[in-house]
Amino acid sequence: MQDLPLALIAEITHRCPLHCVYCSNPLAMASAHAELSTEEWQGVFEQAAKLGVLHLHLTGGEPLAREDAAQLVSFAHACGLYTNLITSGIGLSERRWHDLVASGLDHIQLSFQDSRETSANWIAGTRAHALKLSIAAMIRQSKVAFTVNMVVHRQNIERLDEMIALAESLQPQRLEIAHVQYYGWAWKNKQALLPTREQVAESLDKISAAQKRLMGIIRIDSVVPDYYARFPKACMGGWGRRELLVDPSGKALPCHAATVIPRLEFENVRQRSLEWIWLHSDSFQRFRGEDWMPMPCRDCDRRKLDFGGCRCQAFMITGDAAATDPVCSLAPAHGLIEQELLHANRGRTADHSSQKSEHAPLWVYRAQPG
Amino acid sequence: MELESSSQPRLAAGCRWAGEGENRTIVFPEGALRLEQTARVVLELCDGKRTFDEIVRELERAYDKSDPATIRRDAARFLERLWQKKVVEF
Ligand code: SF4
Ligand code: SF4
Numbered sequence: 001m002q003d004l005p006l007a008l009i010a011e012i013t014h015r016c017p018l019h020c021v022y023c024s025n026p027l028a029m030a031s032a033h034a035e036l037s038t039e040e041w042q043g044v045f046e047q048a049a050k051l052g053v054l055h056l057h058l059t060g061g062e063p064l065a066r067e068d069a070a071q072l073v074s075f076a077h078a079c080g081l082y083t084n085l086i087t088s089g090i091g092l093s094e095r096r097w098h099d100l101v102a103s104g105l106d107h108i109q110l111s112f113q114d115s116r117e118t119s120a121n122w123i124a125g126t127r128a129h130a131l132k133l134s135i136a137a138m139i140r141q142s143k144v145a146f147t148v149n150m151v152v153h154r155q156n157i158e159r160l161d162e163m164i165a166l167a168e169s170l171q172p173q174r175l176e177i178a179h180v181q182y183y184g185w186a187w188k189n190k191q192a193l194l195p196t197r198e199q200v201a202e203s204l205d206k207i208s209a210a211q212k213r214l215m216g217i218i219r220i221d222s223v224v225p226d227y228y229a230r231f232p233k234a235c236m237g238g239w240g241r242r243e244l245l246v247d248p249s250g251k252a253l254p255c256h257a258a259t260v261i262p263r264l265e266f267e268n269v270r271q272r273s274l275e276w277i278w279l280h281s282d283s284f285q286r287f288r289g290e291d292w293m294p295m296p297c298r299d300c301d302r303r304k305l306d307f308g309g310c311r312c313q314a315f316m317i318t319g320d321a322a323a324t325d326p327v328c329s330l331a332p333a334h335g336l337i338e339q340e341l342l343h344a345n346r347g348r349t350a351d352h353s354s355q356k357s358e359h360a361p362l363w364v365y366r367a368q369p370g
Numbered sequence: 371m372e373l374e375s376s377s378q379p380r381l382a383a384g385c386r387w388a389g390e391g392e393n394r395t396i397v398f399p400e401g402a403l404r405l406e407q408t409a410r411v412v413l414e415l416c417d418g419k420r421t422f423d424e425i426v427r428e429l430e431r432a433y434d435k436s437d438p439a440t441i442r443r444d445a446a447r448f449l450e451r452l453w454q455k456k457v458v459e460f
Contacts, residue, residue: 006402054388054395054397054402055397055402080388082386082388082397084399106384106386106397106399107384107399109399143383144383144384145382145383145384145385145398145399146383146384147399173382173383173384173456174399174400174456215454216453216454216456219454219455219456221400
């Protein structure tokens, strides 16, 4: 029997006051007037809870760009869902925070772009860093579980120790150190973001030292850049296996980036029930299980661990969504990744202070949905 | 950190129970754990009021066929593991 989903990622809006160069939102974003209404989202949460979903991750864009964020949390909480707010913190006034806590929010994840104000603002394309620090202090005074998320990449990874120290001073229960994954805007900015081999090795040492030192005080999880891994990540825990995502306009996706795959039609929660979409839609069935798998995945012992890797990454790099994820060292197309790494490891690490003055911009900032 | 006789273990911030009876699951920010019977009983006793000693005594009563030293050791190991994962605080 087909397993039912355990987590729902609700991208409640694509609007965001920040313009992060690594944003994983699709380049074609859902506009404000296409967004599901409060009642429509509530209907989705109710169905999810009935299906057995445990976690609801409210994200965006910036979920707080929606006025009804607390109302949505409160409804989801009443359905029995574990609610997690993934936010940049912008828009979180004391009043709103109070409402969210009272609504039964279980967990908040606050993201930081850097340990230093100027670079953080430079990465986010806006001045947000100082505000985030004061928001962290406010969160810490409540009982809501708190995770600090630090996004690392070529331009800031050398300050990892500083970023860990900053996180420590904010006293969260958890710290997530997430290397940028190359989707959406990050895909466009890959050359500026992909770290060198040396940077990655150094960062892994720093992370494991911090994990030892902070054991039992702050739990540190880290997401390694899969370009440097031997095997791919188990994207979304397997296609259509554990998680589903609903985008601002109600489109149900098996993965954040799935809209890049051509000839894949996505159902909308406005027309179909979540259960029907999960069990019967073509998009959720397409790469579910093992029947679609090519060689060498078909015969590989790791196929139950990584499910052949990420379909979107396979498509973006090889042009074939049913190919073995090219980051896998066994993939026929792995040479393409090796080429990228060769390029990334040539010459010195980019230094943004000198880059800034050049005419050619280092990267493009995430735009706003129309 | 060592679990002591007088420690009062409880679920850490952001961790809570979901579901009913056999299906009771412990949910935390990055996932969920469905515990087998004994583990569930241990964790249900972690209410932040009972000391570790009191928890062990209740377990001895519930599992009177098992060796008390083993019960104590297993419960301590289990709770320390969950402490490392930030699921339990004491
Ligand atoms: S990554 Fe940055 S720009 Fe993208 S949604 Fe998050 S805060 Fe906004
Ligand atoms: S060959 Fe396929 S299943 Fe095996 S490790 Fe690589 S991606 Fe995973």
